[in-house]
Amino acid sequence: GENVEQHPSTLSVQEGDSAVIKCTYSDSASNYFPWYKQELGKGPQLIIDIRSNVGEKKDQRIAVTLNKTAKHFSLHITETQPEDSAVYFCAARHNAGGTSYGKLTFGQGTILTVHP
Amino acid sequence: GAVVSQHPSWVICKSGTSVKIECRSLDFQATTMFWYRQFPKQSLMLMATSNEGSKATYEQGVEKDKFLINHASLTLSTLTVTSAHPEDSSFYICSANEQGYEQYFGPGTRLTVT
Numbered sequence: 001g002e003n004v005e006q007h008p009s010t011l012s013v014q015e016g017d018s019a020v021i022k023c024t025y026s027d028s029a030s031n032y033f034p035w036y037k038q039e040l041g042k043g044p045q046l047i048i049d050i051r052s053n054v055g056e057k058k059d060q061r062i063a064v065t066l067n068k069t070a071k072h073f074s075l076h077i078t079e080t081q082p083e084d085s086a087v088y089f090c091a092a093r094h095n096a097g098g099t100s101y102g103k104l105t106f107g108q109g110t111i112l113t114v115h116p
Numbered sequence: 117g118a119v120v121s122q123h124p125s126w127v128i129c130k131s132g133t134s135v136k137i138e139c140r141s142l143d144f145q146a147t148t149m150f151w152y153r154q155f156p157k158q159s160l161m162l163m164a165t166s167n168e169g170s171k172a173t174y175e176q177g178v179e180k181d182k183f184l185i186n187h188a189s190l191t192l193s194t195l196t197v198t199s200a201h202p203e204d205s206s207f208y209i210c211s212a213n214e215q216g217y218e219q220y221f222g223p224g225t226r227l228t229v230t
Contacts, residue, residue: 032217043122043209043221044160051217089159095217103150104219106159 002027004092006107014115019080021110023090024072030092033073034104035064038087047088048075080114087111118144118214122222129200129229137195137225139210145190146212150219151183154207166193200229 003026013019025033031052036044050057050064050073057064061080066073077084091104119142129135139149149166164185165173172185184196193212197204205228211221 034217034219036221041224041226043120043211043224046218046220049218093217103162103165108159 002030002092002094002105004090004105004107006090006110008110009108010111010113012113012115013080015080015082017080019075019077019084019112019114021075021088021090021112022072023074023092023107024070025092025105026071027092027094028068028071029094032093032095033064033066034091034093035062035075036089036091038089038109040086044089077112080112082114082116085112085114118142118212118218118220120210120212120220120222122208122210122225124225125223126226127228129227131201131229132199134196134198135200135227137197137208137210137227139193139195139212139222141191141212141214144212144214146193146214147190149187149193149210149212151185151193151195152209152211154209154224156207160209163195197227200227202229205229 006023034049037047038044048062048064050066061078063076088110090107093104094102121140123138147168151163152160154160163178166185166187168187174180187193207224209224211219213219
């Protein structure tokens, strides 16, 4: 089955700096890679995702890059703000097509702390 | 994005009793819903995949007779923890797929068994 490794486990930055979180996956058939932000006591919130047919996707201060050959993908947050502090999870999934979706395999999570 | 709700948001029950948690997709139909369990400072662990109109698919090591899942309609899945024990105390989260790749999560249910 799929295995997703996420690094670092904790990341501390100053407000305004950039933050990068990296994930590697093992199943070359995986073709969908979402990133989730989870605040304390809440469910994960989808913040950005990327499919295997593109190499990069950006949404304001957040971007995700994908290297299919190396089987790794990364989350980039620029101009970090204190409200970006949370736990971030990467995930991978193989979508076989149709209306049936495979299960997500999650990374271990990264605790991001942005200091004002 | 699509909205998934859970009820209750937190529950305390006595050891040996059963607890039901509801998961609803509010503005879309979900043929597939997922149930996760999360311990403090850990990642999400998939418990089972809930399919509307059919039996749930449980992950290895998850007791299907203890964690009963019913996906009675395209907008509702329920998880019943039967004969709960303190070790079942955890954060339970459901998710659902809208039409497309995106999977949306509910706010979670904090279960405490005393």
